[in-house]
Amino acid sequence: MASVGRPLYNFLFRRNYVFLGVIFASAFGFEIAYDTVTDRIWDNINKGRQWKDIRSKYIESEGGDDDE
Amino acid sequence: MLARSALRSKRTVGAVRNGAVHTSKRAASSSSSSADSPFRLNMAGTAATAVAIGSMAWYYHLYGSELHAMTPAEEGLHPAKYPWVHEQYLKTFDHQALRRGFQVYREVCSSCHSLSRIPYRALVGVTHTVDEAKAMAEENEYDSEPNDEGEIEKRPGKLSDYLPNPYKNDEAARAANNGALPPDLSLMVKARHGGCNYIFNLLTGYPEEAPPGVKLADGLNFNPYFPGTGIAMARVLYNELVEYEDGTPATTSQMAKDVVEFLNWAAEPEMDQRKKMGMKVLIIGSALFALSIWVKRYKWAPIKTRKIVYNPPIQAGGKH
Numbered sequence: 001m002a003s004v005g006r007p008l009y010n011f012l013f014r015r016n017y018v019f020l021g022v023i024f025a026s027a028f029g030f031e032i033a034y035d036t037v038t039d040r041i042w043d044n045i046n047k048g049r050q051w052k053d054i055r056s057k058y059i060e061s062e063g064g065d066d067d068e
Numbered sequence: 069m070l071a072r073s074a075l076r077s078k079r080t081v082g083a084v085r086n087g088a089v090h091t092s093k094r095a096a097s098s099s100s101s102s103a104d105s106p107f108r109l110n111m112a113g114t115a116a117t118a119v120a121i122g123s124m125a126w127y128y129h130l131y132g133s134e135l136h137a138m139t140p141a142e143e144g145l146h147p148a149k150y151p152w153v154h155e156q157y158l159k160t161f162d163h164q165a166l167r168r169g170f171q172v173y174r175e176v177c178s179s180c181h182s183l184s185r186i187p188y189r190a191l192v193g194v195t196h197t198v199d200e201a202k203a204m205a206e207e208n209e210y211d212s213e214p215n216d217e218g219e220i221e222k223r224p225g226k227l228s229d230y231l232p233n234p235y236k237n238d239e240a241a242r243a244a245n246n247g248a249l250p251p252d253l254s255l256m257v258k259a260r261h262g263g264c265n266y267i268f269n270l271l272t273g274y275p276e277e278a279p280p281g282v283k284l285a286d287g288l289n290f291n292p293y294f295p296g297t298g299i300a301m302a303r304v305l306y307n308e309l310v311e312y313e314d315g316t317p318a319t320t321s322q323m324a325k326d327v328v329e330f331l332n333w334a335a336e337p338e339m340d341q342r343k344k345m346g347m348k349v350l351i352i353g354s355a356l357f358a359l360s361i362w363v364k365r366y367k368w369a370p371i372k373t374r375k376i377v378y379n380p381p382i383q384a385g386g387k388h
Contacts, residue, residue, distance in 0.1 A: 034348070038348050042158075045159070046158075046160045049160050051193055051194055051195070054163055054164050054167075055197070058200065
């Protein structure tokens with residue numbers, strides 16, 4: 001336990017700004033990762049139902065204009 | 069434990085015996101002349117029970133039954149339930165159906181019904197591209213800002229304009245429709261009992277002719293799903309009424325289904341986003357809930373599993 005805990009303590013918990021910074025950075029990273037994964041699940045559940053799935057039909061017929 | 073329950077039972081037996089003794093004494097002192105026969109006691113008990121049951125039945129008869137202000141015909145037939153896919157917890161609207169539904173609204177419903185809470189910009193990215201929405205908006209004319217002479221001129225519509233109303237005001241709408249006001253459809257799915265099912269049944273539920281014996285006022289049509297069964301709107305959806313651009317066969321039920329889904333979107337345009345966010349929140353929330361359970365058990369473990377032992381002080385010399 002001490003062999004694992006010691007470097008963890010020295011790196012992470014010893015200085016509060018490192019500890020806080022790691023928390024903020026990991027929250028930021030987690031949200032990006034979580035949103036990416038759940039959006040992919042959602043799009044898989046609703047395959048073919050959303051506007052982005054049928055948008056290409058109407059964009060092309062409009063002449064390839066690329067706004068919204 | 070055994071000894072204690074035995075004690076208690078003996079005590080209750082004693083109490084009963086004491087009570088019996090007291091009551092017999094009291095009965096003897098109050099009605100000393102006639103000893104109560106078992107027959108009269110039975111009669112009294114039966115009569116009391118009958119009175120109790122009778123009064124409860126009478127009370128229920130007076131106040132217990134459900135009151136209906138209207139007859140079943142005035143309530144309207146309950147709509148049949150359909151398995152709407154977009155009403156499932158994890159399903160969005162089918163946007164192809166929304167596009168078809170908007171086409172039905174625009175070509176059929178909009179001649180009488182307004183959709184006043186939907187601007188053209190709301191259609192962008194939902195059913196139409198921005199160019200299509202702009203083109204549709206420009207087909208209508210709206211009042212512009214007053215010019216230098218204070219005159220209000222007309223200008224072509226913009227994306228920020230709302231869908232135009234078919235009538236200038238409610239009075240004009242009533243005058244054009246035999247006194248009946250076609251309601252605004254923006255929130256209609258939320259505003260009616262049964263929601264999607266009700267509107268779908270109403271649109272598809274017109275019988276060929278009214279059943280015999282039904283008397284309808286002038287200008288009304290029979291629809292069993294409409295409260296009162298007399299509805300000013302005639303059946304409007306017939307097969308092949310509109311021509312879908314995506315080639316879907318335009319049957320009555322297909323058009324009704326599409327327009328109902330579109331009206332549900334109009335009432336709840338946030339639904340797709342709301343369900344997606346709900347899924348995310350439930351996943352995170354259940355993970356945090358499980359974590360909190362674990363932390364609680366972890367923190368309480370030493371308290372729950374400790375053993376408290378009382379060690380009496382050792383008496384050194386026996387007596388003080």
